Amino acid sequence: xxxxxxxxxxxxxxxxxxxxxxxxxxxxxxxxxxxxxxxxxxxxxxxxxxxxxxxxxxxxxxxxxxxxxxxxxxxxxxxxxxxxxxxxxxxxxxxxxxxxxxxxxxxxxxxxxxxxxxxxxxxxxxxxxxxxxxxxxxxxxxxxxxxxxxxxxxxxxxxxxxxxxxxxxxxxxxxxxxxxxxxxxxxxxxxxxxxxxxxxxxxxxxxxxxxxxxxxxxxxxxxxxxxxxxxxxxxxxxxxxxxxxxxxxxxxxxxxxxxxxxxxxxxxxxxxxxxxxxxxxxxxxxxxxxxxxxxxxxxxxxxxxxxxxxxxxxxxxxxxxxxxxxxxxxxxxxxxxxxxxxxxxxxxxxxxxxxxxxxxxxxxxxxxxxxxxxxxxxxxxxxxxxxxxxxxxxxxxxxxxxxxxx
Amino acid sequence: xxxxxxxxxxxxxxxxxxxxxxxxxxxxxxxxxxxxxxxxxxxxxxxxxxxxxxxxxxxxxxxxxxxxxxxxxxxxxxxxxxxxxxxxxxxxxxxxxxxxxxxxxxxxxxxxxxxxxxxxxxxxxxxxxxxxxxxxxxxxxxxxxxxxxxxxxxxxxxxxxxxxxxxxxxxxxxxxxxxxxxxxxxxxxxxxxxxxxxxxxxxxxxxxxxxxxxxxxxxxxxxxxxxxxxxxxxxxxxxxxxxxxxxxxxxxxxxxxxxxxxxxxxxxxxxxxxxxxxxxxxxxxxxxxxxxxxxxxxxxxxxxxxxxxxxxxxxxxxxxxxxxxxxxxxxxxxxxxxxxxxxxxxxxxxxxxxxxxxxxxxxxxxxxxxxxxxxxxxxxxxxxxxxxxxxxxxxxxxxxxxxxxx
Numbered sequence: 001x002x003x004x005x006x007x008x009x010x011x012x013x014x015x016x017x018x019x020x021x022x023x024x025x026x027x028x029x030x031x032x033x034x035x036x037x038x039x040x041x042x043x044x045x046x047x048x049x050x051x052x053x054x055x056x057x058x059x060x061x062x063x064x065x066x067x068x069x070x071x072x073x074x075x076x077x078x079x080x081x082x083x084x085x086x087x088x089x090x091x092x093x094x095x096x097x098x099x100x101x102x103x104x105x106x107x108x109x110x111x112x113x114x115x116x117x118x119x120x121x122x123x124x125x126x127x128x129x130x131x132x133x134x135x136x137x138x139x140x141x142x143x144x145x146x147x148x149x150x151x152x153x154x155x156x157x158x159x160x161x162x163x164x165x166x167x168x169x170x171x172x173x174x175x176x177x178x179x180x181x182x183x184x185x186x187x188x189x190x191x192x193x194x195x196x197x198x199x200x201x202x203x204x205x206x207x208x209x210x211x212x213x214x215x216x217x218x219x220x221x222x223x224x225x226x227x228x229x230x231x232x233x234x235x236x237x238x239x240x241x242x243x244x245x246x247x248x249x250x251x252x253x254x255x256x257x258x259x260x261x262x263x264x265x266x267x268x269x270x271x272x273x274x275x276x277x278x279x280x281x282x283x284x285x286x287x288x289x290x291x292x293x294x295x296x297x298x299x300x301x302x303x304x305x306x307x308x309x310x311x312x313x314x315x316x317x318x319x320x321x322x323x324x325x326x327x328x329x330x331x332x333x334x335x336x337x338x339x340x341x342x343x344x345x346x347x348x349x350x351x352x353x354x355x356x357x358x359x360x361x362x363x364x365x366x367x368x369x370x371x372x373x374x375x376x377x378x379x380x381x382x383x384x385x386x387x388x389x390x391x392x393x394x395x396x397x398x399x400x401x402x403x404x405x406x
Numbered sequence: 407x408x409x410x411x412x413x414x415x416x417x418x419x420x421x422x423x424x425x426x427x428x429x430x431x432x433x434x435x436x437x438x439x440x441x442x443x444x445x446x447x448x449x450x451x452x453x454x455x456x457x458x459x460x461x462x463x464x465x466x467x468x469x470x471x472x473x474x475x476x477x478x479x480x481x482x483x484x485x486x487x488x489x490x491x492x493x494x495x496x497x498x499x500x501x502x503x504x505x506x507x508x509x510x511x512x513x514x515x516x517x518x519x520x521x522x523x524x525x526x527x528x529x530x531x532x533x534x535x536x537x538x539x540x541x542x543x544x545x546x547x548x549x550x551x552x553x554x555x556x557x558x559x560x561x562x563x564x565x566x567x568x569x570x571x572x573x574x575x576x577x578x579x580x581x582x583x584x585x586x587x588x589x590x591x592x593x594x595x596x597x598x599x600x601x602x603x604x605x606x607x608x609x610x611x612x613x614x615x616x617x618x619x620x621x622x623x624x625x626x627x628x629x630x631x632x633x634x635x636x637x638x639x640x641x642x643x644x645x646x647x648x649x650x651x652x653x654x655x656x657x658x659x660x661x662x663x664x665x666x667x668x669x670x671x672x673x674x675x676x677x678x679x680x681x682x683x684x685x686x687x688x689x690x691x692x693x694x695x696x697x698x699x700x701x702x703x704x705x706x707x708x709x710x711x712x713x714x715x716x717x718x719x720x721x722x723x724x725x726x727x728x729x730x731x732x733x734x735x736x737x738x739x740x741x742x743x744x745x746x747x748x749x750x751x752x753x754x755x756x757x758x759x760x761x762x763x764x765x766x767x768x769x770x771x772x773x774x775x776x777x778x779x780x781x782x783x784x785x786x787x788x789x790x791x792x793x794x795x796x797x798x799x800x801x802x803x804x805x806x807x808x809x810x811x812x
Contacts, residue, residue, distance in 0.1 A: 054485075083467045083475075086464065143504065
């Protein structure tokens with residue numbers, strides 16, 4: 001007997017019938033002799049409805065009030081689930097961030113969990129109750145409500161599992177696991193039985209939507225086994241866990257893509273120390289994340305500098321960069337927001353050569369031009385024209401033989 | 407310069423446009439040099455929506471979870487108002503029950519405020535901020551969310567005004583004050599400029615919906631001047647305050663009615679000690695409130711016992727009373743749920759004789775039969791057939807000359 005943490009996303013709690021289905025999954029774990037802690041998101045669509053209200057109220061909603069507003073969605077679902085469980089004869093109790101308490105820093109809209117007080121939860125679990133905790137939210141030291149950013153309920157679940165030393169953390173979602181790539185654009189996509197934390201993290205960071213990257217990081221740090229499962233089917237599932245020998249056999253485990261990309265090039269920049277800092281500091285001050293950065297070899301004291309940002313940030317980034325370009329005497333600024341990023345991920349890459357070459361050749365054979373490349377130990381990403389995204393994913397999936405399990 | 411507490415009900419915050427209107431009213435008080443604390447209800451319809459969800463989730467929703475669920479409505483409106491105020495250039499900060507904190511007892515769904523910690527509010531007011539507090543909610547000593555019962559936001563506002571020693575508490579609503587009777591059924595109804603706490607309390611208890619009785623009790627206890635005003639017009643308003651000489655001139659100040667009444671008669675009850683207790687204890691254990699009680703003079707050791715309950719409780723009450731009737735050897739139980747209560751209220755009654763006689767004669771002249779009578783120092787209530795409600799209110803309004811101010 002151990003503790004199982006179950007996390008259900010918005011589509012799993014979209015109405016009372018679905019919440020009753022969630023209750024059944026919690027009860028099944030309870031009947032199997034486990035302690036059960038359930039973490040919920042808001043009903044599908046509810047957070048968006050609240051965000052729309054905030055933007056009707058103010059063009060730039062006060063961030064403290066914004067977090068207080070959007071955290072109500074989870075308060076609704078957890079109390080409803082606790083009611084359903086009590087009605088079904090399984091004593092349950094819901095807890096909000098301040099009731100647990102889940103202490104975070106003061107960074108509204110993207111707070112980080114600093115500490116979880118496990119006393120009240122342990123007390124209720126010891127009484128045999130099913131404990132239901134609001135995902136996505138915490139409180140800072142002054143009892144202000146904070147939220148953890150989109151997908152933050154995954155992080156809440158993993159953090160609770162880590163703090164309570166749970167035997168496993170099940171992430172229930174509307175798909176039945178992690179796939180080699182998005183089945184919506186590649187029919188040959190195959191569900192993975194297992195994947196390492198590092199691969200999952202790279203996949204989440206490069207476009208896979210199934211888990212919030214921070215939750216994977218935290219699961220790795222505290223060695224929490226994560227199961228990605230379907231709420232609507234008992235089949236399938238993917239275990240995200242520590243690397244093992246089997247995993248290394250797979251050169252490439254997954255292929256991801258991200259169409260939310262734009263490329264900015266600063267042309268003919270004087271190549272001297274401090275230039276990169278003067279370009280990127282104003283961007284980070286406005287909370288604009290820069291992803292890939294490439295600087296060409298310098299010629300006659302000048303260079304071109306290319307980087308990518310999220311498409312939604314490109315207008316603001318362009319303005320900022322154009323202002324800086326003048327100051328640093330660059331020639332011009334070029335923007336291309338018609339690009340996408342395609343990535344291949346695999347722990348096996350480390351010990352196999354020729355992976356990058358194979359990736360580049362596969363795309364080149366299809367006439368897909370590669371604009372930018374960035375690599376990590378277990379990942380290679382390429383920026384290409386957006387219209388080639390689907391094609392690139394499909395030919396790479398074939399080239400690396402992902403359809404069949406090795 | 408003093409502190410003004412403003413309370414706005416659900417129709418006043420039903421959408422963002424209306425919340426902006428509320429913001430203007432708060433700003434006006436601020437510009438007049440006052441400190442401002444605003445207490446809000448949930449958007450009109452929202453609490454009902456949440457209650458419907460609760461009843462979909464469970465036939466008898468767990469009360470702790472129920473309170474946690476329905477308290478989200480106020481969390482939404484207060485954060486939206488704080489956003490709007492900040493946007494308009496008036497720094498504002500919202501506070502939930504646990505953030506204030508508003509400490510209550512543990513009686514979910516009808517909690518009573520035990521203590522209000524005024525420290526954080528005073529700190530924000532001192533910074534010049536407009537403070538926005540969630541009505542209707544508090545927390546018990548274990549940080550469980552509690553709610554104060556329907557209309558509880560009135561009580562929140564008065565309790566905050568009392569705790570902070572406010573100069574006045576303005577209750578904004580969709581009518582422009584307290585009337586001599588309901589203008590919807592009596593066109594001659596006149597708005598009162600002033601009314602005493604005791605009269606207001608009797609009116610609220612006998613059917614006037616404008617204020618929650620407990621809020622009036624509390625305003626009286628702590629001597630908080632209450633203004634009932636319209637959110638949508640600057641005209642009118644009624645001051646609820648201490649009794650004074652002027653008020654005593656009015657024999658009758660108001661006429662109320664309550665159609666939510668049912669009458670139960672236990673026939674031929676053996677007249678011995680303990681009978682009333684054995685009848686009413688099981689009702690109170692099921693939280694059924696008994697209003698008027700009449701026991702006929704005993705004849706040959708037997709009596710009839712008649713009482714009224716809320717119409718919604720009558721089915722359950724009947725079952726309980728029929729069970730008791732068997733035990734105490736009563737002959738039968740008679741139920742009439744086609745009745746209403748009509749009341750006249752006035753502090754002047756104390757020093758004027760013939761008020762009751764005039765009430766009875768006025769109704770008798772119209773052929774309205776009086777089934778039960780109950781009196782207090784400043785109120786006379788009669789139970790009549792429901793179909794005569796409107797007629798009774800109109801003829802009494804005329805008979806006591808309420809149309810014209812004395």
